[in-house]
Amino acid sequence: MSKYDKRWDIDGYDAIDTDILEAIPFEYPDSHTEVKYIEPEFTSVCPWTGLPDFGTITIKYIPSDKLVELKSLKYYLNSFRNVGILQEHVVNRILNDLKNLLDPIEMTVTAEFNARGGISTVATVNYKKEI
Amino acid sequence: MSKYDKRWDIDGYDAIDTDILEAIPFEYPDSHTEVKYIEPEFTSVCPWTGLPDFGTITIKYIPSDKLVELKSLKYYLNSFRNVGILQEHVVNRILNDLKNLLDPIEMTVTAEFNARGGISTVATVNYKKEI
Amino acid sequence: MSKYDKRWDIDGYDAIDTDILEAIPFEYPDSHTEVKYIEPEFTSVCPWTGLPDFGTITIKYIPSDKLVELKSLKYYLNSFRNVGILQEHVVNRILNDLKNLLDPIEMTVTAEFNARGGISTVATVNYKKEI
Amino acid sequence: MSKYDKRWDIDGYDAIDTDILEAIPFEYPDSHTEVKYIEPEFTSVCPWTGLPDFGTITIKYIPSDKLVELKSLKYYLNSFRNVGILQEHVVNRILNDLKNLLDPIEMTVTAEFNARGGISTVATVNYKKEI
Amino acid sequence: MSKYDKRWDIDGYDAIDTDILEAIPFEYPDSHTEVKYIEPEFTSVCPWTGLPDFGTITIKYIPSDKLVELKSLKYYLNSFRNVGILQEHVVNRILNDLKNLLDPIEMTVTAEFNARGGISTVATVNYKKEI
Amino acid sequence: MSKYDKRWDIDGYDAIDTDILEAIPFEYPDSHTEVKYIEPEFTSVCPWTGLPDFGTITIKYIPSDKLVELKSLKYYLNSFRNVGILQEHVVNRILNDLKNLLDPIEMTVTAEFNARGGISTVATVNYKKEI
Amino acid sequence: MSKYDKRWDIDGYDAIDTDILEAIPFEYPDSHTEVKYIEPEFTSVCPWTGLPDFGTITIKYIPSDKLVELKSLKYYLNSFRNVGILQEHVVNRILNDLKNLLDPIEMTVTAEFNARGGISTVATVNYKKEI
Amino acid sequence: MSKYDKRWDIDGYDAIDTDILEAIPFEYPDSHTEVKYIEPEFTSVCPWTGLPDFGTITIKYIPSDKLVELKSLKYYLNSFRNVGILQEHVVNRILNDLKNLLDPIEMTVTAEFNARGGISTVATVNYKKEI
Amino acid sequence: MSKYDKRWDIDGYDAIDTDILEAIPFEYPDSHTEVKYIEPEFTSVCPWTGLPDFGTITIKYIPSDKLVELKSLKYYLNSFRNVGILQEHVVNRILNDLKNLLDPIEMTVTAEFNARGGISTVATVNYKKEI
Amino acid sequence: MSKYDKRWDIDGYDAIDTDILEAIPFEYPDSHTEVKYIEPEFTSVCPWTGLPDFGTITIKYIPSDKLVELKSLKYYLNSFRNVGILQEHVVNRILNDLKNLLDPIEMTVTAEFNARGGISTVATVNYKKEI
Numbered sequence A, B, C, D, E, F, G, H, I, J: 001m002s003k004y005d006k007r008w009d010i011d012g013y014d015a016i017d018t019d020i021l022e023a024i025p026f027e028y029p030d031s032h033t034e035v036k037y038i039e040p041e042f043t044s045v046c047p048w049t050g051l052p053d054f055g056t057i058t059i060k061y062i063p064s065d066k067l068v069e070l071k072s073l074k075y076y077l078n079s080f081r082n083v084g085i086l087q088e089h090v091v092n093r094i095l096n097d098l099k100n101l102l103d104p105i106e107m108t109v110t111a112e113f114n115a116r117g118g119i120s121t122v123a124t125v126n127y128k129k130e131i
């Protein structure tokens, strides 16, 4: 059905707003505290059809001496809204951006996407700092 | 009750549409990302009575450099609709087809079938590439 | 994507097996007993794409002097498996077939279909005998 | 499969033990108190195949001056264990037996049976005393 | 088994501590506000065996110009702990005690008791002031 | 924090794509069938901050002789994605658009939005045709 | 235990910040739209002990031509944080403040407070404009 | 209470129908597939009182070259219906019978029984073939 | 508030009825079967205030050649009803009593107590026989 | 919006009332009992905006010879009510205070905070005594 082809303009990776991310000092750097943020309202779009993907992003990390400031994390994740990106690539992009910001001891990023065509997708990637 | 014998024509394994499966490139091949697809609306039929089996198929794998394209996976799984196949054999057939397509680092396929005669069935098979 | 057009042969309404339906005597015809059958594993297909619809059919009725025999009801509902029919039309077809079989005092048929393209559908139709 | 025909001896209605039922005095006969008993572990058998039905029986009534003693109600309901009786007839038989015992102002008996051949059944019957 | 007969001393109705109940002024007497208190940890004992009953008491009322003070209500309900009383009588006793304390516009008391011998009991009684 | 002001361009009401909506014939116009569509993945944005709202839209109607075609309904609802509109106004806009398309006997549109600043919103509007 | 007496300074009703409340225009004044806001994180304190109460406030109203702006509603509800007030009085105070702000066609305010001493409280008050 | 003693005739272990069990060939003997059957409607009786036990039986095994045919498993488990047997002994009897039938690589049998006298029971037994 | 001090007489540890406990023979002593009993209706009282504690006791053990008879276990646990004992001490007392009765291969006792003053408590103790 | 800046006075860490904490003797010091307290109604405020954080604190420890008295723990946790503190710092502060009070064999403190700006936070810190 032609009228359903290409109805939305799909943003490229450049629309992902990494600059807004902000770190704040963590007062217990050697405590090996495990921190987990859960964003149940993540959305991006399919790179081919522009149809929306909806899912939950979970970021688990053991901070060294920096925490990510939550309001900046929220605006960073919101900037994926109209970006065309495979669900399996979302977790890797978020991991790399936050790794650069926080230099954590360890970090795991998980994305649980709602069903598309009846099939739901979960992707998880983990990073441990070599010591 | 004779009128309940053999009411449906049951397709053979040949009706399973492996050709439609399609792989797409994965941009983070060394990330050891774990990907899981969940299809809660899988159906096939009992090889003897033709009565339907309904269940959830879960495919978990660590991709090397290829992902399975979701729409092609959906049409492949739909092609089991009228195939006569034991629930315990379904997981092995899907594992072998996807192993050939993706050459993954690791893959696990699980099928959780609704009750038949009051008894529900779960079958799970795992594959790890020897390195 | 051409390879995704018209992959399945879609049965017409003629494949709906009304003859197999069977009534059995109800020993308390004046009790105004309310009976409800719930079939959570109903499936039919979209008349255009052939893609499957999955849903729960609920049949609630006040029997006069006849009950529908459950095994015959199961085989009747299973016969929709490969029939192309709009979800909103399914409830009306089932109501008419069972009304003719049972001549009930009252009957309501509800279909709750899983999401298709993210949208799930519920359809309900009610019949009361004029006295 | 012949070996699956007629494997159990099915008790008749005579096995239902109405004599064991016992009433005890209710100290607030004019309070119009509404009482509900829920027995989630009711079982009887199909009159044709002998295969078991499992369900929940709910008895709701407004007592006049008598309550049914719970231990006697439990043994009465247990006596249906090997009785062949249609699920739609179970609620009517229980209503009649308890109506005779208690002469209640009002009584409703509901049976919610687990799925048999994938279809679950709910039957409800109500009685109000004409005043 | 003789050793299981009469193992506990069962308190009489006199152990129910009505004096501890306390009313406090309600600042919006004409607002027709509906208030509901839920006590999920009510316990009393069977008048014959002394075995414990456990349930949830719900008190719903439209106060005139008085509310019951919650700590006093808690100690009043706790005083049923070792009292032998039928579950169907508990709701009537509580309704009468609180009616005398509060002179409410309307009040409903419900008791949902856990299963005893597999059967759970719900009792409800309602009072409306004639105007 | 200035960097959090006005980060997204917010579309006006003109971006709402009413033209794509399509009606299909309903084969049982006098059946008074009740149809309900549930879209759990609706999203629009706050008209002031551009921050996203996420919610579930439920459309319940009694069709005269027309049904809305589901794929067209999906693309229509998706077109709200970047539109700045108050949650309380969303339900009224959708009701008016679908009323014009279907001329239904009756229609109710409900929006249940996730929490924003901790507060979640539900808005419901109903229409009945004067006969 | 003396050390547990009077450990917190309890604010009076003056700390309730009614001035911050703000109304915004509703574009469908005659639509009889029903709007419901749910704040699950309401807290105030007991007027005698200063110990905290936690509950969910639900505000349901049919707006005339004004809606309450959500951020102002959030700050208004937050201002109860250290106020000593009976749970049954909270709903009446909120109803009166919002009635004055919005002059709604109808409004209902409900508070569901977590257990205190094991007993949880629900209070509901309703207002309809005489026409 | 004499009338509650010995009201049912309790079958001995001989009523357990092991002969009806049937094995079918498994097409992937070396796949190390894990198979789990769940029967939520298992019932047997107390060897002393004849009162019923209700529970869920879960059979998990890694088949060598044989699967148990589900209909035969259902009739085998049904044959415990009137057998007097301790819940802790049920799991051992089933394990031994299925071990003899299937010669599995590994098998675990679990029984989760509903409460009796308020106490529920779970029993689990595991078998691994020495290689 | 003086009237709330010391309202109940609190039983000492002597009221715990260890003599009623009974062991029965286990027919599969070498099976290493794991048995778990769950009593969701355990209650005892605070040693200082006499106010009730309510919780769930779970007893998990690997029997040698003896099982505890369930009715005797129920009466033993009921005997804690008016005993003043810290929740953290309850699990240790039960473990020691049952260890002496059964001489098990291994045993774990867990108590999950409802909230008191808003805080709920879970206590777990484990015992393994040195071999 | 200026009127939303700095509306509350935020207490410093000095308001955290560590002195009220009290230890009581544990009668089974060598039992290696594991104790867990769950406080679902913890609240503190954001150090910058003063807006409230709500969460569940879980304290799990293996006591040496001392338990924390629950009422003192409740008042200590309540004293965070108006304290400005990052969620990730809360768990570390509580761990240190209780470590000093109890000198436990091991202790883990977890905080699960409700969503703020749509993102919820979980922080966990663990301590083991070097032996």
Ligand SMILES: [Ca+2]
Residues within 6 Å of the ligand: A086, A087, A088, B070
């Ligand atoms: Ca994808």
Ligand SMILES: [Ca+2]
Residues within 6 Å of the ligand: B086, B087, B088, H070
């Ligand atoms: Ca099978």
Ligand SMILES: [Ca+2]
Residues within 6 Å of the ligand: none
């Ligand atoms: Ca065909």
Ligand SMILES: [Ca+2]
Residues within 6 Å of the ligand: C086, C087, C088, F070
């Ligand atoms: Ca459709």
Ligand SMILES: [Ca+2]
Residues within 6 Å of the ligand: C070, D086, D087
């Ligand atoms: Ca039947």
Ligand SMILES: [Ca+2]
Residues within 6 Å of the ligand: D070, E086, E087
């Ligand atoms: Ca009773």
Ligand SMILES: [Ca+2]
Residues within 6 Å of the ligand: A009, F009
């Ligand atoms: Ca744009």
Ligand SMILES: [Ca+2]
Residues within 6 Å of the ligand: F086, F087, F088, G070
């Ligand atoms: Ca809004």
Ligand SMILES: [Ca+2]
Residues within 6 Å of the ligand: G009, G011, G082
């Ligand atoms: Ca102050």
Ligand SMILES: [Ca+2]
Residues within 6 Å of the ligand: E070, G086, G087
């Ligand atoms: Ca109060």
Ligand SMILES: [Ca+2]
Residues within 6 Å of the ligand: H009
């Ligand atoms: Ca017999």
Ligand SMILES: [Ca+2]
Residues within 6 Å of the ligand: H086, H087, I070
């Ligand atoms: Ca037993």
Ligand SMILES: [Ca+2]
Residues within 6 Å of the ligand: I009
């Ligand atoms: Ca006493």
Ligand SMILES: [Ca+2]
Residues within 6 Å of the ligand: I086, I087, I088, J070
């Ligand atoms: Ca304690």
Ligand SMILES: [Ca+2]
Residues within 6 Å of the ligand: J009, J011, J082
């Ligand atoms: Ca202050």
Ligand SMILES: [Ca+2]
Residues within 6 Å of the ligand: A070, J086, J087, J088
């Ligand atoms: Ca924070």
